[in-house]
Amino acid sequence: MPRARAPGRDAIRRAADVLRAGGVVAFPTETVYGLGADASQADAVARVFAMKGRPATHPVIVHVSSAAEAARWAAAFPPLAKRLARAFWPGPLTLILRSNGRACPETTGGLPTVGLRVPSHPVARALLREFGGGVAAPSANRYGSVSPTTAAHVRDDLGAEPDVVLDGGPCDVGVESTIVDLTSDEPAILRHGGVPQEDIERVAGRPVPFRRPGRVRASGTHARHYAPRHARLVTATAGEAARVAADALRDGRSVRVLAPRRPRGLARQAEFVAVPAAPRAFARRLYRLLREADDARVGVLVVVAPPDSGLGAAVADRLRRAAAGSRGRRRG
Ligand code: TXA
Ligand code: MG
Numbered sequence: 001m002p003r004a005r006a007p008g009r010d011a012i013r014r015a016a017d018v019l020r021a022g023g024v025v026a027f028p029t030e031t032v033y034g035l036g037a038d039a040s041q042a043d044a045v046a047r048v049f050a051m052k053g054r055p056a057t058h059p060v061i062v063h064v065s066s067a068a069e070a071a072r073w074a075a076a077f078p079p080l081a082k083r084l085a086r087a088f089w090p091g092p093l094t095l096i097l098r099s100n101g102r103a104c105p106e107t108t109g110g111l112p113t114v115g116l117r118v119p120s121h122p123v124a125r126a127l128l129r130e131f132g133g134g135v136a137a138p139s140a141n142r143y144g145s146v147s148p149t150t151a152a153h154v155r156d157d158l159g160a161e162p163d164v165v166l167d168g169g170p171c172d173v174g175v176e177s178t179i180v181d182l183t184s185d186e187p188a189i190l191r192h193g194g195v196p197q198e199d200i201e202r203v204a205g206r207p208v209p210f211r212r213p214g215r216v217r218a219s220g221t222h223a224r225h226y227a228p229r230h231a232r233l234v235t236a237t238a239g240e241a242a243r244v245a246a247d248a249l250r251d252g253r254s255v256r257v258l259a260p261r262r263p264r265g266l267a268r269q270a271e272f273v274a275v276p277a278a279p280r281a282f283a284r285r286l287y288r289l290l291r292e293a294d295d296a297r298v299g300v301l302v303v304v305a306p307p308d309s310g311l312g313a314a315v316a317d318r319l320r321r322a323a324a325g326s327r328g329r330r331r332g
Contacts, residue, residue, distance in 0.1 A: 006122070006123060006167075006168060006169070007123055007126075007166045007167065007168070009126075011166065012123070012126045012127055012130050012166075013130060014164070015027070015127055015130075015164045015166055016127060016130040016131040016132075018163045018164050019036065019037065019038050019044075019127075019131050019133075019135065020038065020131070022037070022038065022041050022043055022044040022047075023037070023044070023047075023163035023164070024036065024037050024044065024047050024048055024051060024161075024162045024163050024164075025037075025127070025135075025162060025163060025164045025165075025166065026140040026151070026154045026158070026162040026164065026165040026166065027123060027124055027127055027135075027137070027166045027168070028121050028123050028124060028151070028166060028167070028168030028169065028171060029063070029119040029120075029121045029124045029171065030091070030092055030119060030120045030121045030124075030171060030172045030173045030194070031092045031119070031147075031171060031173045031174070031175060031176050031177050031193065031194050032139045032140070032147035032148060032149055032171055032174070032175070032176055032287070033139065033140040033147070033148040033149065033150075033151065033153065033154050033171065034063065034119075034124075034135070034137030034138065034139060034140055035048050035051060035052060035137055035138055035139070035140035035154075035158070035162060036048070036063065036127075036135040036136065036137035037135065037136055037137070038131075038133060038134075038135065038136070039062045039073075039102075039103050039104065039107045039133065039134035039135060039136035040102060040103065040104055040107075040133065040134065041104065042104045042105070042106045045060070045104060045106040045107050045136050046106055048060070048136065048137070048138065049106070051158055051161045051162065052138060052141070052142055052143045052158075053142055053143040053144075054138065054143040055143075056106065056109075057109050057110065058109050058138075059107070059108050059109035059111055059113075059114075059115060060107055060109075060115070060136045060137060060138045061094050061115040061116070061117050061136070061137060061138070061177070062103055062107060062114055062115060062116050062117070062134040062135070062136055063117055063118070063119055063124065063128060063134065063135045063136075063137055064116060064117075064118055064128060064133075064134050064135075065118065065125065065128035065129045065132075066089075066118060067082070067085040067086070067089055067118060069118075069134070070085065070089075070095070070116040070118060072100075072102065073097075073099065073100060073102050073103055073114055073116055073134055074097035074098060074099065074100060074114060074116065075097070075098040075099060075100045076097070076098060077097065078097075078182060080182055080187060080204060081095050081097060081182050083203055083204070084180065084182075084200065084203055084204065085118070087199075087203040088195050088199075088200075088203075089117075089118040089120075090118045090119055090120035090125060091118070091119075091120045091194070091195065092117075092119075092120075092173050092176075092177040092178060092193055092194025092195055093117065093177055093178050093180065093193075093194070093195045093200075094115045094116065094117040094177045094178065094179045094180070094191075094193075095115070095116050095117070095180055095182055096113050096114070096115050096116075096179065096180065096181040096182060096183055096190065097113065097114060097116060097182055097183060098112060098113055098114075098183055099111070099112055099113055099114035102134070103134065103136070106136075107136040113183050115179065116134075117177055121168055121171075121172075122168070123166055123168035124168075127166065139176065140153075140154045140157070140158065140162070141153070141154075141157045141158075142157045142158065145157060145229065146226055146227075146228070146287045146290050146291060146322075147175075147176060147287055148287070149170055149171040149174050149284075149287050149288055150169070150170050150171070150288070151165055151166070151167035151168070153287075153288075153291060156291075170284075170288075171284070172284065173194040173283065173284065173311075174283045174284035174285060174286055174287060174288075175193055175194060175283045175286060175287075175311065175314045175315065175318060176191065176193045176194070176314075177191075177193045177194050177195070178191065178192060178193035178194055178195040178196075178197075178200065178314070179191040179193065180200060180208065181211070187204060187206075187208045188208060188209055188210070188211035189208055189209065189210045189211065190210075190211060190213045191213075191317075192210065192313045192314040192317045193314050194283075194311070194314070196309075196310045196311060196313060196314075197210070197313060198309070198310070226290075226318045226319075226321040226322040226325060227321070227322045227323075227324075227325030227326040228290045228291075228293050228294045228298075228301060228322065228326060229294045230293075230294050230297055230298070230299075231256075231290075231293040231294060231298045231299065231300065231301040231326065232253075232299065232300050232301070232326045233290075233300075233301045233303060233319070233322045233323045233326045234248075234300060234301070234302050234303070234323060235302075235303050235304075235305055235319050235320075235323055236302050236303070236304055237304065238259060238260075238261070238263055238304050239263075241257055241259055241263035241266065241302050241304050242263045242264060242265040242266045242267070244302050245257055245263075245266055245267060245270040245300075245302050246267055246270075248299065248300035248302070249267055249269055249270060253299030253300045254271075254297070254298055254299040254300070255267075255269070255270040255271065255298070255299065255300050255301075255302060256270070256271045256272075256273060256293055256296070256298040256300075256301050256302070257270055257271065257272050257273070257302045257303075257304070258273050258275045258289060258301065258302070258303045258304065259272070259274070259275065259302075259303075259304035260274065260275060260276065260277035260304065260306075261274070262274075263304070270302075271298075273289070275289065275304075276306070277306060278306060279306040279307060279308075279309065279310045279311040279312035279315055280310060280311045282305075282306045282311075282312075282315055283311040283314060283315050286315060286318060286319075290322065303319055305319055
């Protein structure tokens, strides 16, 4: 894959001007590509929703250049927020805090809270520093498809709709940020992501359990968001993979198996793709693998998942949703 040259200072300056003028900029972060607009301009944020085809009631994350800037968007920045920010920013962590109203209701989905994140990708950092304010940005994919981890994915999904697409190469983390809700006395993880739960708890010095978002409409919590468009996704252990593949072949479906090693007894007609055994390396490739399965019109995608530790929890979460999402869909 040709690696694009990183956008230079002029390109960053132009992109920041586009944001100030109410335009929409797709930009790389270390997790996935974001589709950004000025978080204080309602019309600009509305354009992002329209481009994605996403319901306007979903809150989006505000991206800023530093923890000091993040504090300017929150009614309070509690001690635990400071500790987590110091440990993981810039990086793949989003903190939900009480909003001070600077983020427009289009950004917060009308909630009294705001999601804040300081990304670490050098292009995102340069853009946010140059822009100075907050950039409201969901992942730069059409609503209901997997998040983009390259600029080409963004163009595949959104074509020429964004005013600017900054190409910063493939994303390093490959899955979205971990979301930690700090708006009550009981901190909770709303979405597993690029910072493992173990690391959050170590810094917090207390358990930070996963809590299924209830009242909050979190888009990343719907099953079909992680489902490939055509392929039916099935997870299997290394020991089960050959049998699952054989069943699918018997149903007349084409089969691709993703596993660290070719499963024993795998039928010759099943296609095998070797994937990293380590959770972090697997996470980096996950969304690309799902997109590639669709591009190849694979019927059934059998995935042998990496261990659940570290980034494995985020991977397991996305695979579970992808499997559920692809099961619930009608086949043509
Ligand atoms: O890694 C990421 O987080 C990427 C990159 C671009 O930063 N962004 C991302 O955005 O995944 P999106 O919109 O696809 O997912 C954002 C999640 C949603 O589930 C949303 O509900 C939640 O963040 N969120 C945002 N603001 C919130 C708030 N005030 N309260 C609760 N959840 C919020
Ligand atoms: Mg998304």
